[in-house]
Amino acid sequence: METKIGKLDWLFLFLCLLLGILAEESFFRGQIGISYLVFIMAFYMVFFWRFRRFSYSHQRFGYLVICCIWLLSASYFLNDNILFYVLNILVIPSLVLFHLVLVTSPKNLRWNQPVFVSYLFSRLLDAMKYNAAFAFLFGKGLKGGVDEDKFLIWKKVMIGVVISIPVLTVVLRLLMTADSQFERLVGGIPNWFRVVDAESILRLIVILFCMAAFFGIMQTLIKKQVKVIKQQENLQAFPKIDSIITITVLILINIVYILFTLVQFKYFFSGTLQGDFTYAEYARKGFFELLFVTLINLSITIVVLTCVEQGKNGMKRLMQILLTILVLSSSVMLGSAFLRLGMYEDAYGFSFTRVLVHSFMIFLVVIFTYTLVKIWVEKLSLFHFYFLASLLYYTTITVIDLDKIVVKENMNRYENSAKIDVQYLNSLSYTGVLGLIELYETDKNIPELQPILLEQQKEAITMSHSWQSYNLKREKAFAELKKLDINNEF
Secondary structure: OOOOOOHHHHHHHHHHHHHHHHHHHHHOOOOOOHHHHHHHHHHHHHHHHHOOOOOOOOHHHHHHHHHHHHHHHHHHHHOOOHHHHHHHHHHHHHHHHHHHHHHHOOOOOOOOOHHHHHHHHHHHHHHHHHHHHHHHHHHHHHHOOOOHHHHHHHHHHHHHHHHHHHHHHHHHHHHHHHOHHHHHHHHOOOHHHHOOOHHHHHHHHHHHHHHHHHHHHHHHHOOOOOOOOOOHHHHOOOOOEOHHHHHHHHHHHHHHHHHHHHHHHHHHOOOOOOOOOOHHHHHHHHHHHHHHHHHHHHHHHHHHHHHEOOOOHHHHHHHHHHHHHHHHHHHHHHHHHHHHHHHHHHHHOOOHHHHHHHHHHHHHHHHHHHHHHHHHOOOOOHHHHHHHHHHHHHHHHHHOOHHHHHHHHHHHHHHHHOOOOHHHHHHOOHHHHHHHHHHHHHOOOOOOHHHHHHHHHHHHHHOOOOHHHOOHHHHHHHHHHHHOOOHHHO
16 A cells, blocks of 8 residues: 655544544543543544544534444443443444445445445444554654664664563562562662563554554545446345245244234233233233244245345235334334333332343334335335434433432332332432432331442542543532431431
């Protein structure tokens, strides 16, 4: 790859070095909090400066993606749910990379086609090639003006020094252990000689790696690709599934589902149960099975819509009817699973997992509704809608704080039944702690509640956090805990 380096490139490299330092400070100095939002702000300031004269593509969709990125990064500041804390460490960088490639890609390249995936990976490969070429030119520049023989000698000396460092480290440690006099002698070496430790080296490697990643990808993306591999035409060459085989499979599956649906309407939706099962036992017994079957049905529908020959008009209409029956049957199963989960929550209370699954089933309702429309309106794109819906759904459940819903529903359940699991609320994020404080102010005689809040209060008074870890929910909980009068209750 041809690489030319100008003054602007050197300035941009320096900005990427600052971004690398900020990345190391934001993500490797403790728990992530407001630091993620600070880094994203700095990163996009550098990006928009570097691409200030660039003509962006897919701008409307790009605005949506960047809004989701900012909201997800802000969730580290607003909430502290451990699941989304871990997931977003991977999701946000992936979305940032997707967004950068999206808005810098050729305008005729459709992002909802498989060709975009190959284009994205090709740009990543180009970025690595660019960094390699840049490193070569940088080394060549350092070599310029130096005699070849002297340069070779210094090169060999540096290699020898690098090789000797790990050997000397082990030997010095052994000799210092063997002889106390030698240890005192070595101990007299100035302290500045000990500044370079393993942690500092690792942090320097992280900074340089981040700098190279930011520099390489953005320097590559700013050079528009004239040639784009067009794979859309080749997609039609993929082997198609025979329509008669597909119809046979759909008929057999639909017969089973119709029978199941009749059974569901007969005694489950009517509010009566057969056998010795209670509502809670029946809900626990069949919920996950129904949800799994629903996902299988969705997968079958997607495969049929994308990989099956449509055939003639009569065959095509029959397949559309069978797919419609499959989707409607899946909707009944989804409704049954939804009711089962509701009964299970009534019996055992609300948890983060149960509320998350509830929200996922609502998301599936939206997906199935669109899929039903797609069966009869062929020009619609499944992947386009699925990606948008998934992105909006994930961003929504991350930002709204599902723990708050869990606490609220458990508080309502306590008012109606006087049942509540304070240990579980304490295991949630600081939203759960805020719920416990509210519960304590309502009823101070709940077993185990005072010791839990006392422990949390001690943590609020003694614990300190760096600026990187600043979290709004935790600060609010700590402020409420410090105001709470608990000691005089014992």
